[in-house]
Amino acid sequence: KQEVTQIPAALSVPEGENLVLNCSFTDSAIYNLQWFRQDPGKGLTSLLLIQSSQREQTSGRLNASLDKSSGRSTLYIAASQPGDSATYLCAVSQEDNTDKLIFGTGTRLQVFP
């Protein structure tokens, strides 16, 4: 059974720092991996999607990498800002043509001025 783990569970950093959030999964037979942002009391916003054949994706200050064979992904946030404060969720889908996602429990990030 696929399990997704995110470390750390919470992170508090000063503004301007570069951050790395980690995600690991137990079954390497994934179809894709997605990173989401969730603000308190809100829905999820898709940040980056990495297909299983890709190594990384970039969007602005965000860069996500995927090492499928080792079951790991990292989300790199450059020059963090208070507006980046949110919970970041990692999720994987399997190679079963359903696109169902298995989620980690998230990393709660606080960036203070």
Add this chain to the structure above:
Amino acid sequence: NAGVTQTPKFRILKIGQSMTLQCTQDMNHNYMYWYRQDPGMGLKLIYYSVGAGITDKGEVPNGYNVSRSTTEDFPLRLELAAPSQTSVYFCASTATGSGYTFGSGTRLTVV
């Protein structure tokens, strides 16, 4: 585009009552999903659909039912509500190879 629209946003139910959570998407996505999120936990899949007329159980389907009569709509039915169903419910949709689009959620309390 509106994306994924969920109603209601909040609801309080008494034990044993029933209700339907509505979900509509206007992106012509084939795949639709219902997840629940409990405090401090990741999202868990309740039911999903890969197209109109096709539904299947996810990880936590007990106490729920769904239907998918059209591409746009994917309602979630709660029968005989129980306190264990107190949660935040998210509907989502996607097309193959694309990222997910989530609704804003329904916060349900069963008392």
